[in-house]
Amino acid sequence: MPIVLIVAEQQPDGNLRKASLNAISAGKQLADKAGAELHLVLLGKEPAKVADELKGSGAKAVHLGAAAELEHYLAETYAPAIAALAQELKADYVGMASTAQGKDLMPRVAARLKSAMATDITAINGSGADVTFTRPMWAGNVFAEVKLTTPVKVFTVRATEFAAAAGGQGAAEVKTFAPKVEASKTKFVEFKEVKSARPELTEARVVISGGRGTKGDFKEIEALADELGAAVGASRAVCDAGWVPNDLQVGQTGKVVAPALYIAAGISGAIQHLAGMKSSKTIVAINKDAEAPIFQVADYGIVADLFKVLPELRQELAKLK
Amino acid sequence: MKILVTAKRVEDPESKIKVKPDGTGIVQEGLKYKINPFDEIGVEEGLRLVAKHQGEVVVVSIGGKEVQEQLRHALAMGAHRAVWVNHTGPLDQLAIAGLLQKVTEKEKPDLVILGKQSIDDDQNQVGQYLAEFLGWGQATFASKVESLESEQEKNKVPAVTLTADGKAVRVVREVDNGLATLECQLPAVVTTDLRLNQPRYASLPGIMKAKSKPIEELTPAKLGVDVTPAIQVLKLSSPPARKAGIKVPDVAALVDKLHNEAKVV
Numbered sequence: 398m399p400i401v402l403i404v405a406e407q408q409p410d411g412n413l414r415k416a417s418l419n420a421i422s423a424g425k426q427l428a429d430k431a432g433a434e435l436h437l438v439l440l441g442k443e444p445a446k447v448a449d450e451l452k453g454s455g456a457k458a459v460h461l462g463a464a465a466e467l468e469h470y471l472a473e474t475y476a477p478a479i480a481a482l483a484q485e486l487k488a489d490y491v492g493m494a495s496t497a498q499g500k501d502l503m504p505r506v507a508a509r510l511k512s513a514m515a516t517d518i519t520a521i522n523g524s525g526a527d528v529t530f531t532r533p534m535w536a537g538n539v540f541a542e543v544k545l546t547t548p549v550k551v552f553t554v555r556a557t558e559f560a561a562a563a564g565g566q567g568a569a570e571v572k573t574f575a576p577k578v579e580a581s582k583t584k585f586v587e588f589k590e591v592k593s594a595r596p597e598l599t600e601a602r603v604v605i606s607g608g609r610g611t612k613g614d615f616k617e618i619e620a621l622a623d624e625l626g627a628a629v630g631a632s633r634a635v636c637d638a639g640w641v642p643n644d645l646q647v648g649q650t651g652k653v654v655a656p657a658l659y660i661a662a663g664i665s666g667a668i669q670h671l672a673g674m675k676s677s678k679t680i681v682a683i684n685k686d687a688e689a690p691i692f693q694v695a696d697y698g699i700v701a702d703l704f705k706v707l708p709e710l711r712q713e714l715a716k717l718k
Numbered sequence: 719m720k721i722l723v724t725a726k727r728v729e730d731p732e733s734k735i736k737v738k739p740d741g742t743g744i745v746q747e748g749l750k751y752k753i754n755p756f757d758e759i760g761v762e763e764g765l766r767l768v769a770k771h772q773g774e775v776v777v778v779s780i781g782g783k784e785v786q787e788q789l790r791h792a793l794a795m796g797a798h799r800a801v802w803v804n805h806t807g808p809l810d811q812l813a814i815a816g817l818l819q820k821v822t823e824k825e826k827p828d829l830v831i832l833g834k835q836s837i838d839d840d841q842n843q844v845g846q847y848l849a850e851f852l853g854w855g856q857a858t859f860a861s862k863v864e865s866l867e868s869e870q871e872k873n874k875v876p877a878v879t880l881t882a883d884g885k886a887v888r889v890v891r892e893v894d895n896g897l898a899t900l901e902c903q904l905p906a907v908v909t910t911d912l913r914l915n916q917p918r919y920a921s922l923p924g925i926m927k928a929k930s931k932p933i934e935e936l937t938p939a940k941l942g943v944d945v946t947p948a949i950q951v952l953k954l955s956s957p958p959a960r961k962a963g964i965k966v967p968d969v970a971a972l973v974d975k976l977h978n979e980a981k982v983v
């Protein structure tokens with residue numbers, strides 16, 4: 398029986414990165430279509446900590462590879478360990494969520510397995526040996542259906558396009574293995590976390606993003622985010638100026654989000670920005686320029702000064718409670 | 719330091735990309751081409767590093783004869799010489815990284831700098847493949863701690879720094895929830911993110927000088943790389959358009975819509 402191996406990810410704080418669950422559900426879909434069996438792998442110093450969260454995901458087995466050297470993620474130490482497991486299991490497909498780690502790691506795994514790879518898949522088509530992937534190109538202006546023809550096929554998953562798999566208790570068998578750890582020419586020095594009390598940008602139900610129109614003043618955006626329990630996002634212009642942390646950038650070359658509600662304030666709507674938020678369920682645009690392209694994708698647009706609209710919106714929303 | 723930087727030819731990010739009705743490609747008419755923006759950032763970082771440590775920046779591009787335009791652009795920015803791998807037709811990551819591996823083995827640079835992703839195919843893979851093929855360390859998504867408006871940026875200080883013994887580079891990377899710093903033994907592969915630097919414009923003298931800088935021509939056959947693609951692009955399509963929305967006159971109307979129609983608040 399063919400094997401699909403999905404790599405789950407542990408955050409630096411030890412918790413499971415939630416996008417792993419979306420990748421697992423893509424893996425399940427792929428396994429069903431390809432007539433394959435789903436396996437999961439998690440590496441780290443103490444991967445067992447989150448193993449319970451993976452048991453109910455519909456996988457046959459969860460492989461835990463623990464080693465002290467794997468405490469800090471490095472592509473150079475993780476890739477050989479995953480590739481070796483994939484070979485041992487005779488995996489046909491190896492996938493992971495398209496997180497920063499997924500993007501860094503999976504091409505290295507693919508190279509080691511001499512395999513072709515599809516990044517950021519949004520759909521799985523066909524069945525059996527004819528499975529193909531759909532993936533975005535040109536900032537989401539184009540979707541390509543691609544077929545990988547190497548014996549092992551590697552991919553990363555766009556988390557917003559696959560519902561999260563159920564975590565929790567379940568039937569998956571937990572197996573431990575001794576990962577093959579190779580010496581690394583790269584040393585982990587430090588990780589400077591940007592701490593935030595807000596929900597994770599890619600997981601939030603509501604996202605409020607500010608653009609250059611804020612002139613760097615995010616106070617009203619944050620106040621509205623507090624009111625709605627929302628995450629804060631930004632355009633590239635805002636991150637480039639250093640007004641907010643880089644990892645809040647939404648778009649082609651930043652984060653892809655698809656919340657129930659996306660509010661864009663002072664964002665013009667360049668194609669590169671739209672690439673990261675066009676799949677949101679409801680989009681609101683606040684912009685003083687009636688011709689701004691953001692209005693072409695907005696369900697509700699309001700042509701006005703954001704510094705006037707945002708406080709009013711916050712007060713009106715508070716009244717709903 | 720000797721630095722090899724890649725320069726892919728891509729559609730101008732401002733272009734409007736449309737899929738051909740038969741789904742075999744994109745409509746080429748009216749398109750303008752540029753160096754991949756991430757590669758331009760790579761050239762800039764290379765130039766800053768050699769300005770500080772001496773050395774040479776070599777640019778490489780794979781494609782038909784038109785990619786010489788992008789090589790000339792990099793040369794006009796200040797790169798010293800160029801390598802052109804002449805090949806027309808689709809190339810997958812295995813092929814591109816395989817060709818770059820051979821060019822790297824020939825050039826023996828201390829550092830290879832690539833873009834984190836091409837803005838056409840958006841794969842974000844080649845640098846990582848190359849690092850694995852070479853058996854080198856990798857630092858993807860290179861960024862810097864200071865903003866693009868900072869003094870460091872104005873003074874063109876390289877964000878990729880050499881360690882005191884000159885045997886490794888320190889790279890700050892844009893990752894989820896923060897910045898991670900790695901130290902990679904040289905030689906190494908670095909891929910650029912947007913906040914690494916603001917690339918310079920090519921000056922007029924730079925453009926003139928670039929005309930006489932050498933471009934060496936190679937081919938996959940000369941490099942001994944089999945470039946048969948392992949990816950079949952079966953069909954391209956346009957994403958479904960979003961249903962046109964409405965403009966609301968004021969905040970009260972907006973809240974009413976969000977509450978009663980969209981039911982999201």
Ligand SMILES: Cc1cc2nc3c(=O)[nH]c(=O)nc-3n(C[C@H](O)[C@H](O)[C@H](O)COP(=O)(O)OP(=O)(O)OC[C@H]3O[C@@H](n4cnc5c(N)ncnc54)[C@H](O)[C@@H]3O)c2cc1C
Pocket residue numbers: 607608609610611631632633634635646647648649650651652662663664665666667668669670673683684685686689701702703704731755756837
């Ligand atoms: C390689 C590459 C990758 C890129 N990747 C991304 C990406 O991932 N994400 C991304 O966002 N961009 C990306 N970009 C940049 C993108 O092309 C745009 O430049 C950027 O999104 C513009 O940001 P903005 O909308 O905030 O600024 P602008 O385009 O300057 O728009 C500001 C808007 O604010 C409005 N405004 C001004 N004042 C007010 C006010 N008081 N009230 C209301 N409205 C006001 C203006 O009318 C205007 O529409 C990328 C570009 C390139 C070349």
Ligand SMILES: Cc1cc2nc3c(=O)[nH]c(=O)nc-3n(C[C@H](O)[C@H](O)[C@H](O)COP(=O)(O)OP(=O)(O)OC[C@H]3O[C@@H](n4cnc5c(N)ncnc54)[C@H](O)[C@@H]3O)c2cc1C
Pocket residue numbers: 534724725726727742743744754756757778779780781808809810811814831832833834835836837838839840841842843844845947948949950951954
């Ligand atoms: C319509 C269409 C059809 C295609 N058909 C096929 C096909 O049938 N088979 C197939 O295998 N591939 C095909 N491709 C090409 C393939 O999808 C990608 O070009 C390839 O996978 C490389 O990905 P990327 O350019 O996104 O690299 P990324 O990994 O995103 O690029 C990272 C960096 O690699 C460097 N780089 C990439 N390419 C070059 C280059 N040419 N020269 C110099 N540096 C470079 C750049 O520095 C870039 O910044 C097709 C592409 C399109 C658009």
